[in-house]
Amino acid sequence: xxxxxxxxxxxxxxxxxxxxxxxxxxxxxxxxxxxxxxxxxxxxxxxxxxxxxxxxxxxxxxxxxxxxxxxxxxxxxxxxxxxxxxxxxxxxxxxxxxxxxxxxxxxxxxxxxxxxxxxxxxxxxxxxxxxxxxxxxxxxxxxxxxxxxxxxxxxxxxxxxxxxxxxxxxxxxxxxxxxxxxxxxxxxxxxxxxxxxxxxxxxxxxxxxxxxxxxxxxxxxxxxxxxxxxxxxxxxxxxxxxxxxxxxxxxxxxxxxxxxxxxxxxxxxxxxxxxxxxxxxxxxxxxxxxxxxxxxxxxxxxxxxxxxxxxxxxxx
Amino acid sequence: xxxxxxxxxxxxxxxxxxxxxxxxxxxxxxxxxxxxxxxxxxxxxxxxxxxxxxxxxxxxxxxxxxxxxxxxxxxxxxxxxxxxxxxxxxxxxxxxxxxxxxxxxxxxxxxxxxxxxxxxxxxxxxxxxxxxxxxxxxxxxxxxxxxxxxxxxxxxxxxxxxxxxxxxxxxxxxxxxxxxxxxxxxxxxxxxxxxxxxxxxxxxxxxxxxxxxxxxxxxxxxxxxxxxxxxxxxxxxxxxxxxxxxxxxxxxxxxxxxxxxxxxxxxxxxxxxxxxxxxxxxxxxxxxxxxxxxxxxxxxxxxxxxxxxxxxxxxxxxxxxxxxxxxxxxxxxxxxxxxxxxxxxxxxxxxxxxxxxxxxxxxxxxxxxxxxxxxxxxxxxxxxxxxxxxxxxxxxxxxxxxxxxxxxxxxxxxxxxxxxxxxxxxxxxxxxxxxxxxxxxxxxxxxxxxxxxxxxxxxxxxxxxxxxxxxxxxxxxxxxxxxxxxxxxxxxxxxxxxx
Amino acid sequence: xxxxxxxxxxxxxxxxxxxxxxxxxxxxxxxxxxxxxxxxxxxxxxxxxxxxxxxxxxxxxxxxxxxxxxxxxxxxxxxxxxxxxxxxxxxxxxxxxxxxxxxxxxxxxxxxxxxxxxxxxxxxxxxxxxxxxxxxxxxxxxxxxxxxxxxx
Numbered sequence: 001x002x003x004x005x006x007x008x009x010x011x012x013x014x015x016x017x018x019x020x021x022x023x024x025x026x027x028x029x030x031x032x033x034x035x036x037x038x039x040x041x042x043x044x045x046x047x048x049x050x051x052x053x054x055x056x057x058x059x060x061x062x063x064x065x066x067x068x069x070x071x072x073x074x075x076x077x078x079x080x081x082x083x084x085x086x087x088x089x090x091x092x093x094x095x096x097x098x099x100x101x102x103x104x105x106x107x108x109x110x111x112x113x114x115x116x117x118x119x120x121x122x123x124x125x126x127x128x129x130x131x132x133x134x135x136x137x138x139x140x141x142x143x144x145x146x147x148x149x150x151x152x153x154x155x156x157x158x159x160x161x162x163x164x165x166x167x168x169x170x171x172x173x174x175x176x177x178x179x180x181x182x183x184x185x186x187x188x189x190x191x192x193x194x195x196x197x198x199x200x201x202x203x204x205x206x207x208x209x210x211x212x213x214x215x216x217x218x219x220x221x222x223x224x225x226x227x228x229x230x231x232x233x234x235x236x237x238x239x240x241x242x243x244x245x246x247x248x249x250x251x252x253x254x255x256x257x258x259x260x261x262x263x264x265x266x267x268x269x270x271x272x273x274x275x276x277x278x279x280x281x282x283x284x285x286x287x288x289x290x291x292x293x294x295x296x297x298x299x300x301x302x303x304x305x306x307x308x309x310x311x312x313x314x315x316x
Numbered sequence: 317x318x319x320x321x322x323x324x325x326x327x328x329x330x331x332x333x334x335x336x337x338x339x340x341x342x343x344x345x346x347x348x349x350x351x352x353x354x355x356x357x358x359x360x361x362x363x364x365x366x367x368x369x370x371x372x373x374x375x376x377x378x379x380x381x382x383x384x385x386x387x388x389x390x391x392x393x394x395x396x397x398x399x400x401x402x403x404x405x406x407x408x409x410x411x412x413x414x415x416x417x418x419x420x421x422x423x424x425x426x427x428x429x430x431x432x433x434x435x436x437x438x439x440x441x442x443x444x445x446x447x448x449x450x451x452x453x454x455x456x457x458x459x460x461x462x463x464x465x466x467x468x469x470x471x472x473x474x475x476x477x478x479x480x481x482x483x484x485x486x487x488x489x490x491x492x493x494x495x496x497x498x499x500x501x502x503x504x505x506x507x508x509x510x511x512x513x514x515x516x517x518x519x520x521x522x523x524x525x526x527x528x529x530x531x532x533x534x535x536x537x538x539x540x541x542x543x544x545x546x547x548x549x550x551x552x553x554x555x556x557x558x559x560x561x562x563x564x565x566x567x568x569x570x571x572x573x574x575x576x577x578x579x580x581x582x583x584x585x586x587x588x589x590x591x592x593x594x595x596x597x598x599x600x601x602x603x604x605x606x607x608x609x610x611x612x613x614x615x616x617x618x619x620x621x622x623x624x625x626x627x628x629x630x631x632x633x634x635x636x637x638x639x640x641x642x643x644x645x646x647x648x649x650x651x652x653x654x655x656x657x658x659x660x661x662x663x664x665x666x667x668x669x670x671x672x673x674x675x676x677x678x679x680x681x682x683x684x685x686x687x688x689x690x691x692x693x694x695x696x697x698x699x700x701x702x703x704x705x706x707x708x709x710x711x712x713x714x715x716x717x718x719x720x721x722x723x724x725x726x727x728x729x730x731x732x733x734x735x736x737x738x739x740x741x742x743x744x745x746x747x748x749x750x751x752x753x754x755x756x757x758x759x760x761x762x763x764x765x766x767x768x769x770x771x772x773x774x775x776x777x778x779x780x781x782x783x784x785x786x787x788x789x790x791x792x793x794x795x796x797x798x799x800x801x802x803x804x805x806x807x808x809x810x811x812x813x814x815x
Numbered sequence: 816x817x818x819x820x821x822x823x824x825x826x827x828x829x830x831x832x833x834x835x836x837x838x839x840x841x842x843x844x845x846x847x848x849x850x851x852x853x854x855x856x857x858x859x860x861x862x863x864x865x866x867x868x869x870x871x872x873x874x875x876x877x878x879x880x881x882x883x884x885x886x887x888x889x890x891x892x893x894x895x896x897x898x899x900x901x902x903x904x905x906x907x908x909x910x911x912x913x914x915x916x917x918x919x920x921x922x923x924x925x926x927x928x929x930x931x932x933x934x935x936x937x938x939x940x941x942x943x944x945x946x947x948x949x950x951x952x953x954x955x956x957x958x959x960x961x962x963x964x965x966x967x
Contacts, residue, residue: 036358036645037646037649042653045649045653048363062724065515065723066518066723067497067514068515071723104504104507149777151776156499157498157500177774179457180502181499181768185582185583186583188636188638189638190768192638193454194453210661212659282652
């Protein structure tokens with residue numbers, strides 16, 4: 001009996017020591033303010049192997065979901081500012097949330113020390129493969145003849161998907177019905193199940209669903225390399241260039257040197273042609289907005305989003 | 317056919333076997349710790365799978381997933397805390413069994429049930445994935461609404477004699493599910509400016525609070541041991557468990573089928589499956605009164621269903637690219653990073669990946685049986701030996717570290733704590749936790765389905781038609797009416813005819 | 816007069832809750848207010864029924880006698896544990912709180928030798944789990960802001 005308990009104690013101590021010495025925390029932490037499996041997560045994981053190659057260090061992805069990202073963003077500035085922690089940020093979220101929710105958002109746009117955006121997923125209109133509509137024009141035609149009957153599925157209310165339908169309504173002078181769902185998965189499900197006529201989603205939906213859906217138009221500046229047959233909204237006469245931008249931020253306490261260093265790192269990964277191809281195959285559009293362009297870019301985006309918010313009546 | 321055999325062989329490769337084994341092992345342990353869910357377990361392991369072959373990566377993720385769903389039953393049985401949300405219905409009869417002294421029986425039955433459920437789920441996945449995927453697409457907002465309502469009618473079966481308080485509990489649960497940003501409308505509801513509540517009540521910390529804290533408080537304040545002990549020790553009562561399982565084989569299969577079916581519906585997960593299966597078992601059982609007091613049938617119903625959602629959940633995940641359950645969302649992300657496209661091409665062009673994975677999952681589930689029985693025996697014995705004075709701090713410690721790990725946020729720990737206090741007060745006032753949890757779990761699905769169906773219906777011209785004039789909805793409505801009025805009708809019938 | 820006091824009090828509390836919720840629901844957009852109104856109405860109805868029922872019958876709730884001192888101490892230490900987690904760091908707080916709880920639960924009925932034994936094994940357990948979560952599961956457990964400030 002005595003030997004037994006001694007042995008157990010011994011084992012416990014050994015395993016304790018073993019645990020301390022294994023994987024003693026090296027690496028940098030990338031906090032994703034969403035749950036695992038989403039676009040922010042996927043692109044962060046795509047970066048991991050390239051970062052390891054170039055900088056011989058690990059990016060450890062952690063999740064801090066909640067409030068559509070606001071839980072993470074409101075806690076950003078309490079993290080260490082020495083460059084060991086970065087956080088994923090999304091546009092239009094970090095601009096729209098404080099506007100739409102005011103204090104309830106938990107942070108202000110200016111509090112977020114963004115240093116780069118490395119890709120965006122343009123908005124897109126998609127229909128299911130067996131749908132009779134082969135072009136955006138046909139869809140709009142249907143809407144004109146049947147006001148309100150064109151149903152779009154999308155994720156959330158006042159989200160990028162929702163705003164896309166509002167923009168389209170205004171620019172094409174039609175009346176459609178937007179049906180919000182919880183998350184892109186549910187919106188896609190409704191599309192595939194033919195519960196709705198079309199989906200207001202992102203280009204990544206087309207990448208994931210392949211031949212099950214047809215992308216009718218994409219809200220990028222120019223056609224996507226992986227989808228050369230899909231026209232842009234601009235080409236079709238609608239000035240809609242929008243989508244969700246994703247990038248990273250550091251805590252406010254980070255020094256200018258740290259900011260520059262991280263911005264360069266992210267841009268370096270972006271410049272790797274294999275990384276670019278991987279992203280493009282997933283219908284992500286790589287952009288190189290580094291720390292030196294951030295201020296202007298954010299100003300631009302702020303103005304654009306405020307205009308939309310005014311139209312929606314979110315701000316007076 | 318030849319290729320199938322080749323896939324089977326590759327699933328038996330040393331690497332894959334090792335992965336399946338270690339996956340199940342790790343999964344069981346992680347699932348048993350409250351606060352660590354299957355989703356988290358899978359998410360942690362994803363980066364390591366990038367160095368592996370896609371099918372091997374899938375195998376280890378699937379193994380962890382199924383192990384975790386089973387592991388969740390351990391803390392459900394031993395400390396009345398669902399280790400994963402999917403084990404919530406396991407607490408209803410698992411814990412009472414343990415308190416009576418039949419904990420070892422419960423652990424064995426749970427293992428065997430998880431095994432049966434897991435196997436049936438995987439078999440359905442292997443044989444019927446594409447048709448099942450089409451069925452899942454037929455479920456639109458209307459169907460989800462009626463399904464959630466059908467689930468809510470289970471409240472009447474869950475109530476232990478105090479119907480009013482059970483209904484109130486369900487209402488409270490439903491109201492709690494509305495906290496946060498409304499999907500339709502965008503309003504931020506009932507958060508009282510606490511941004512933490514913006515995404516709603518976090519279900520895992522809520523469950524830990526509601527189920528575990530009252531147990532701890534009762535343990536502290538009252539005399540007596542935590543779990544009863546049985547006079548016949550040693551053998552984990554394998555033979556007895558097996559006989560029970562065999563006697564209830566029909567119930568076990570039914571639970572597994574319910575679980576598989578709920579699994580193929582995206583957005584419904586193990587928790588809903590186990591609750592629906594439990595309610596159904598109670599409704600049709602001859603031992604109704606024993607449910608909630610330690611009825612093996614209830615345990616079987618819950619554990620077969622939740623493990624079946626593993627296989628079932630992969631149906632929409634692999635065929636449609638839409639995650640069936642939260643862990644599937646993580647797995648989908650991992651597949652995307654590896655450049656694997658889900659959908660028909662997966663089953664035709666890349667079928668070897670899928671079938672190797674399916675065989676591997678099957679093997680992992682098979683391994684879960686002996687592993688689970690052995691480890692379960694060890695866990696149970698160890699728990700019994702721990703004196704109350706140390707057990708209580710240990711459980712409290714687990715709740716703290718567990719609820720913190722959910723979102724790496726201390727607020728979850730506070731939330732769990734206060735929720736627990738509320739739960740304890742509710743308990744002492746006669747309100748049980750199960751209807752509240754039922755409302756919480758089903759509320760969002762019911763509301764979203766209702767409102768979305770309304771929007772679509774009015775866009776199409778007829779709201780009423782959209783709610784009722786759909787084949788599946790019609791069947792569901794009939795089921796609801798039956799389950800609501802059948803018991804009452806039966807009573808009247810009996811009275812009339814016994815005169 | 817009132818046969819079931821617990822139910823009566825619960826009923827009153829629930830009615831107050833329903834009123835508050837109705838007020839909240841008033842400020843919501845049409846779609847987002849459907850369910851809140853509907854469920855709150857049901858809740859109100861049920862609460863009234865509960866109050867009426869509390870005059871007629873009592874449905875007994877099983878209650879054993881409670882050691883209030885122990886519970887009170889437990890709740891205090893539990894809360895303090897959570898409160899100090901981010902301030903004094905996970906390891907320190909947990910070790911102290913864990914052992915305190917052992918004391919609380921042992922009360923006066925357990926000998927010192929046994930208590931010491933519990934504390935040793937317990938602390939090993941705490942440390943094991945701490946390192947397991949931190950290094951294996953990569954969970955960033957709180958380091959302790961106060962300790963960080965002391966270092967600076």
